[in-house]
Amino acid sequence: MAWDHGYFSATSYTCGAYRELAPAWLDFAALLKGHQPPRGHEGEAFSYLELGSGMGFGLCLLAAAYPEGQFTGIDFQPDHIVHSRRLAQRLGLANISFQEADFLSLAASPGPLSAAHHYVVAHGIATWISEPIQAALLQLASAALTPGGILYCSYNTFPGWLAATAYQHLADELRRGGAHSGQTLKGAAERLTGLLGSTEAPSALAQAQPALRAKLAQIPNQNAAYVLQEYGNEGWQPIYVADLHRRCATHKLRFHASATLPENFLDLLPANVRPAVLAETDPGLRQSLQDLAINQSFRRDLFLRGVAFSTDSELRQRISGVMLRLLEAPATESYVFTTSFGQVSGAVERYRQLEQGLTGGPRSFGQLLEDTGIALPELAKTVSLLLHSGRIGFDRCACADFNRARQVNDQLLELILDGRPYDHLLAPGSGGAVVFSLVEALILDGQRRHLGGQELEQHLQQGLAGRGRSLQGEAAEKLTAFAERQPRLQALGVLP
Ligand SMILES: C[S@@+](CC[C@H](N)C(=O)[O-])C[C@H]1O[C@@H](n2cnc3c(N)ncnc32)[C@H](O)[C@@H]1O
Incomplete structure (x- = not known):
């Protein structure tokens, strides 16, 4: 058997950063369902392990945002590890290390990883690998967690992916005897599209799987590195x-909550399926009914190795200490949230009241309880929807190292300008990252060279052209949009 066990290892993965992997987010999601998080309070030292850390970009940002944490990334692709290590070194991070290792051999002998971690995360892995490797991943995750620790495991689910299995099957058949490339995967999408008939006269397949046409149409426009590692794996x-929950249970990992926050509030389900789901009293079966009803395609599940349930008063005390802040959202007339349950509308007055409470600066959940008079369960739901929509975030100003963050972001900006495919900067104020484009990096670079007006526009256009890119839209509009965004980025500590 090849060293990659049929995982697509010919090219590297994308450089993503995911807010749900931040300790503050994991703690909040765990608290929503009554588990006392593994850290006693924000700022307490902790240990964090990422299994399948890919290019290490997201983990490096987390290590920079949480200087009190100790971070380890594990991946079996040597090109991923060399990239991760060099990035960590370039960013000057001393609280992170990367190990080139295979889940299979580590599960058999986890050594110093054993029972040592408060958080273990595996983002986008469990359903990309074959079953024996998945079993090793879960065994290793469980072994690496300290009792009371949290495992985050995200994965592709049925029934949402049913339509795409036809595509992956055909792509795999066409590949047999050769290696996958962006071209083979595009070719497979074209071949399958040819089997769908026209929109006016759809084939039997298109009638049975109406979502397939749109899914196939997306493939040529998606990031090639993503498409290859999404569909190119034999397992x-x-x-x-x-x-999946049953498999986790065999490794002492009990499902607890979802890091997709709205999914913890089943009363948000659409009215046409809500009674049928809520009528089920068995929590496991209720999860199944929920997924069937919403055609679930991706889950971000939290599992516990040992539950530390809180009493109502412990829960109130702990959640009251959670610090929240406004992020970058502009004022709005309507609060409509896009969730996996569909569009959810919030009562405008309540959401506005809560956001207004944060306009003066960060507030704790407890202060918001007092200010707004909203009952705790309702406030938890309101806050969860605002967090999910990205309008608010956690506040980490008390624990963040702003000087270090500035150095990290300066390095990241240089790397983006050098052509690295990074599109996030560190936001120490919220303990997360913000999307930051090459266009914005070029404008900032021009500003730092004291360019303005037309000179700055030229700098932007020439900078893009020099990197083989062209500007989508007007340069002046980009400058205005960046000038509007800049104060919000400064408030988050992204820019000085
Ligand atoms: C889809 S990628 C996700 C990477 C990263 N978590 C992210 O979201 O950017 C899956 C990762 O798992 C790693 N992987 C797959 N099988 C593995 C194994 N048996 N042992 C260690 N790493 C593995 C791959 O190299 C790849 O980096």
């Missing part, structure tokens, strides 16, 4: 929620 197999 790729989405899974129904109950099956």
Whole structure:
């Protein structure tokens, strides 16, 4: 058997950063369902392990945002590890290390990883690998957690991925005997599109799987590195929620909550399916009914190795200390949230009242409880929807190292200008990252060279042209948009 066990290892993965992997987010999601998080309070030292850390970009940002944490990334692709280590070194991070290792051999002998971590995360892995490797991943995750620790595991689920399995199957058949490339995957999408008939006269397949046409149309426009590692794996197999939860349970990992925050509030389900889901009293079966009803395609599940349930008063005390802040959202007339349950509308007055409470600066959940008079369960739901929509975030100003963050962001800006495919900067104020484009990096670079007006526009256009890119839209509009965004980025500590 090849060293990659059929995982697509010919090219590297994308450089993503995901807010749900931040300790503050994981703690909040765990608290929503009554688990006392593994850290006693924000700022307490902790240990964090990422299994399948890919290019290490997201983990490096987390290590920079949480200087009190100790971070380890594990991946078996040597090109991923060399990239990760060099990035960590370039960013001057001393609280992170990367190890080139295979889940299979580590599960058999986890050594110093054993029971040492408060958080273990595996983002986008469990359903991209074959079943024996998945079993090793879960065994290793469980072994690496300290009792009371949290495992975050995200994965592709049925029924949402049913349509795409036809595509992955055909792509795999066409690949047999050769290696996958962006071209083979595009070719497979074209071949399958040819089997769908026209929109006016759809084939039997298109009638049975109406979502397939749109899914195939997306493939040529998606990031090639993503498409290859999404569909190019021999072991790729989405899974129904109950099956994954059962497999986790055999490794002492109990499902607890979702890091997709709205999914913790089943009363947000659409009215046409809500009664049928809520009528089920068995929590496991209820998760299955929920996923079937919403055609779930991706879950971000939290599992616990040992539950530390809180009493109502402990929960109130702990959640009251959670610090929240406004992020970058502009004022709005309506609060409509896009969730996996569909569009959810919030009562405008309540959401506005809460956001106004934060306009003067960060407030704790407890202060918001007092200010707004909203009952705790309702406030938890309101806050969860605002966090999910990205309008608010956690506040980490008391623990963040702003000087270090500035050095990290200066390095990242240089790397973006040098052509690295990074599109996030560190936001120490919120303990996360913000999207930051090459266009914005060029404008900032021009500003730092004291360029203005037309000179700055030229700097932007020439900078893009020199990197083989062209400007989408007007240069002047980009400058205005960046000038509007700049104060919000400064408030978050992204820019000085
Ligand atoms: C889809 S990528 C996700 C990477 C990263 N978590 C992210 O979201 O950017 C899956 C990762 O798992 C790693 N991987 C797959 N099988 C592995 C194994 N048996 N042992 C260690 N790493 C593995 C791959 O190299 C790849 O980096």
